[in-house]
Amino acid sequence: MRKMNLLTPSQPLRSTGPSRRIAARIGGVSLGATSVADGPALLADAQLKDFAITDSSCDVEFDVAFGGRFDSCPGELIFDSRGLWKLFRNEEGFCFRLTTDFIGTRPYKQAQAAPDFKSGRIEISREYFAPGQPVNPLEYPLDELLWIHRLSMGEGVEVHGCGVIAPDGRGLLLTGHSGAGKSTSSRLWSRHQGARVLSDDRIILRRERGRIWMYGTPWHGDAGIAEADRAPLDGIYVLAHGQRNEIRPLSRTTAAAELFARSFVPHHSTDAITFVLEFFGKVTDSVPCSEFSFVPNFTAVEALLREDVGKIIAA
Numbered sequence: 001m002r003k004m005n006l007l008t009p010s011q012p013l014r015s016t017g018p019s020r021r022i023a024a025r026i027g028g029v030s031l032g033a034t035s036v037a038d039g040p041a042l043l044a045d046a047q048l049k050d051f052a053i054t055d056s057s058c059d060v061e062f063d064v065a066f067g068g069r070f071d072s073c074p075g076e077l078i079f080d081s082r083g084l085w086k087l088f089r090n091e092e093g094f095c096f097r098l099t100t101d102f103i104g105t106r107p108y109k110q111a112q113a114a115p116d117f118k119s120g121r122i123e124i125s126r127e128y129f130a131p132g133q134p135v136n137p138l139e140y141p142l143d144e145l146l147w148i149h150r151l152s153m154g155e156g157v158e159v160h161g162c163g164v165i166a167p168d169g170r171g172l173l174l175t176g177h178s179g180a181g182k183s184t185s186s187r188l189w190s191r192h193q194g195a196r197v198l199s200d201d202r203i204i205l206r207r208e209r210g211r212i213w214m215y216g217t218p219w220h221g222d223a224g225i226a227e228a229d230r231a232p233l234d235g236i237y238v239l240a241h242g243q244r245n246e247i248r249p250l251s252r253t254t255a256a257a258e259l260f261a262r263s264f265v266p267h268h269s270t271d272a273i274t275f276v277l278e279f280f281g282k283v284t285d286s287v288p289c290s291e292f293s294f295v296p297n298f299t300a301v302e303a304l305l306r307e308d309v310g311k312i313i314a315a
Contacts, residue, residue, distance in 0.1 A: 022044045032057070038065075050218070051228045066125070074095040085099070092114070094115070095110055096110060109124050156206035159264070164197055168305075170235065172234065175203075175259065181241060184296045186221075188298060207282055244293070246294075259289075
């Protein structure tokens, strides 16, 4: 079988060259991947460049090695994405099996994680890589999957959203399903002098010292905006298309439900679901939440700049 390079053109390689270890910090959680003896040379893609770190010890540590054909079942199937990955439970914890359209349904990579998602092992099939070819062990979607599951152990939640730092320093989360206007909003805000956009599609929320913080992630959307920074969260807006710009306060219960519907939750885990629901309860207790119907032009930015989130009282 012809050896294949599984990195797609949309994932350009970093210029720093192959190494035995790569590491990144996203949402305040660091993850390191280290190639074992006789393991592959590692090379992260450009997506992780701004999030890369040089720490020798991370919150989550994975060994990386070559593996076999992954023919046998690694445990009980607990989630099937109907796409590029499946998740199994076994006596060692959890096992992700990764496939790609390039080679069909046979897995080319698997990641065995401990029950607490603090450690594990990533195995890559030799069958699909030429000798000496560097590999990206954290190639999407595995990177995002590992962070989502680690965060769900009581540390935070990833949500569909555009994270904005307004010129006056306020942190605003504009959350919505696909097509709600996150990328459009990101482009508008990125052109406004003094404003910054942490991400146009995925934001991580964490509670630290009594405040809710939002973090940028590398998993950007159509606008291609991703920044490795964070900001305290001052207002949440659930996006909707409208004939005019209109802000309507949401009750805490409704706001929590809207956030849950736009979050990345390991639905196979009762503990994770319980944590996320309790977390969003704390978020909506401390951060004003509104529905924002908007028109896709700069008047939408101006509407939020005029809004004093501190005076919004949830119904």
